[in-house]
Amino acid sequence: METVISFIIIFGVLVFVHEWGHLIFAKRAGILCREFAIGFGPKVFSFKKNETVYTIRLLPIGGFVRMAGEDPEMIDVKAGYHVGLLFNEQGEVNKVVINNKDKYPDAKIIEVEHADLEHEMIIKGYELSDEETLTLYKVSDESYFIVDGQEVQIAPYKRQFASKTLWQRTMAIFAGPMMNFVLAFIIFAFLGIVHGYPVNEAKLGDLTPDGPALAAGFQKDDTVIAINDTTVSTWEEIVAIIQASPSEELLFHIERNGQSMNIPVTPKADEVDGETRGIIGVYMPMEKSIVTAIPRAGVETYTWTKEIIIGVGKLVTGQFSIDMLSGPVGIYKSTEVVAESGIFLLMRWAAVLSINLGIINLLPIPALDGGRLMFFAVEAVRGKPIDRHKEGLVHLIGFALLMLLMLVVTWNDIQRFFL
Known part of the structure; x- marks a missing residue:
């Protein structure tokens, strides 16, 4: 039971810190972050604070921050749609009711002639009671769709990921792995102060x-x-x-x-x-000294980073085989062994795993942070971004291959430890 708790805490902290890096830098850039998730699959727990829904999902294989504009917007208002409009005190539309409009008696029902909810933030349409008069409605930058009684925030283009500068987008992606290295440094420094070097x-x-x-x-x-x-x-x-x-x-x-x-x-x-x-x-x-602990933490972070990079290099050149990789099962078994040696060694193990997570995510592989940064580097060289649909397809294929690799590694772990 102690191993299970240790694994959950370590995994949770490492993923949380990684995704928190993405979240903080994305929000600083003004990007609308719809969801902050630990894990994948069905939701186990969720709550909303400000603009973001924070969720814990069933499968402990990572996490994500869903930023507006990274995926196609889920709701598209087209000509001919009947929608309900609710207004704020300034007379701007702040809620667009998509269905179940009878539940909103104060909503003005219109037939849409034209809508631009990214750049111009307007809706043009005819009231059902006056089909001769075309009216233009200004939509607030902070507005929502209402679908099945649930509010979904509308993302103007200026709040979307693609609207930001190359530097802002780069930092929003790089911040995840960066925070893993920062976490490792903090853990090493803490151990140096409390336990000593x-x-x-x-x-x-x-x-x-x-x-x-x-x-x-x-x-x-x-x-x-x-x-x-x-x-x-x-x-x-x-x-x-x-x-x-x-x-x-x-x-x-x-x-x-x-x-x-x-x-x-x-x-x-x-x-x-x-x-x-x-x-x-x-x-x-x-x-035990802060003066000693801080520089030693830097040296230890650098040393482990170098060793892990060398290991990854050997894997790429074929000096290590795929059978030597460990997935969640292998990490769980290693955590079980380390946990028996005490809390300080377990914390050091967490720091090493954090560095490992940061390095793996920086590899130039589609669907990983490094893959996204690779596309940004190409954009910097050619002066314009690669087509979003083509890039999305590459990342989708990369994600599918990563999931396949995860299955193979997990099966190897199960055979190694349980069969």
């Missing part, structure tokens, strides 16, 4: 409850001056002497709170890869 000093870190060190009387933060008259100045030197001395008594000369003392301890013999080594049950010392 290992330092190569001749000091003792945490002691295991059943180790020889605790039984001998050692304490955390003891500074080791020498072992058997051999002066040491780093953690690596301490480890080397202990590992080379299984079942042999060692005399530690230490300093504790300004006082010097000698403590004997006999390392326990431990078998590692067919080799007997000594251990005393002490962890590497950790340093």
Whole structure:
């Protein structure tokens, strides 16, 4: 049960942060965001705040932000339609009733002659009681269709994705992966402040409850001056002497709170890869400092980013096979193993997954953020966007292939872990 909860939290946070990046930068650009979704498939839970419906969907395989203009508008008012018009205090149309007009007795019913609800924001039509007089109605920029009693906000072209500058559109798409890297950096920094980063000093870190060190009387933060008259100045030197001395008594000369003392301890013999080594049950010392944590978080984010990119490169060049990929099932099983090692390691795992999600989404594959950015790069070079229908078809095919890949990877995971 703990694994299920851990997986749901990690998945939810990573997808939420990714989609939140899209949402924030899209809203800053003035784009109407109709839906913010975690997951795909049927809705499990939803609520609306301001212009956006926030939903949790059944299938935990990603998320999306539905921006106005990215897909064809669901409702198109054409000549010959009978619609009801409701007006605001300024005399502009603020609601267009598409059906069940009898439920809105205050609505003015007209037969549409012409409607432009993207650029001009007007409707021309004849009242049913006066079919001779053509009237032009100004539609408010903040107006709604009413369909089956539900309100759907009308998106003027200036609120649509395609109306924004290339830079605004690029940032709205790039912000998702970017926020995954930001999340990883924040997690690494938090771990550095709360848990600390290992330092190569001749000091003792945490002691295991059943180790020889605790039984001998050692304490955390003891500074080791020498072992058997051999002066040491780093953690690596301490480890080397202990590992080379299984079942042999060692005399530690230490300093504790300004006082010097000698403590004997006999390392326990431990078998590692067919080799007997000594251990005393002490962890590497950790340093907890904001000054240290922030730059170390940057270095760790960079290091993991580089390693994952190298791994993706090997996959592309055929050095890794598709059987080595993991989908949701594989990530769940890995999370199960990591969760057994404690909350700090689980958080570090979440940071690595966040970087991985950011990198994968930046690959120039249709339907991924990187694929969209690739089209923007082409637009920047040629000076005009690629036809929306052609681009949409490419992304649709890419999405179908990604779903197929997801099925193959998931089946491989099931065979590997359960069959």
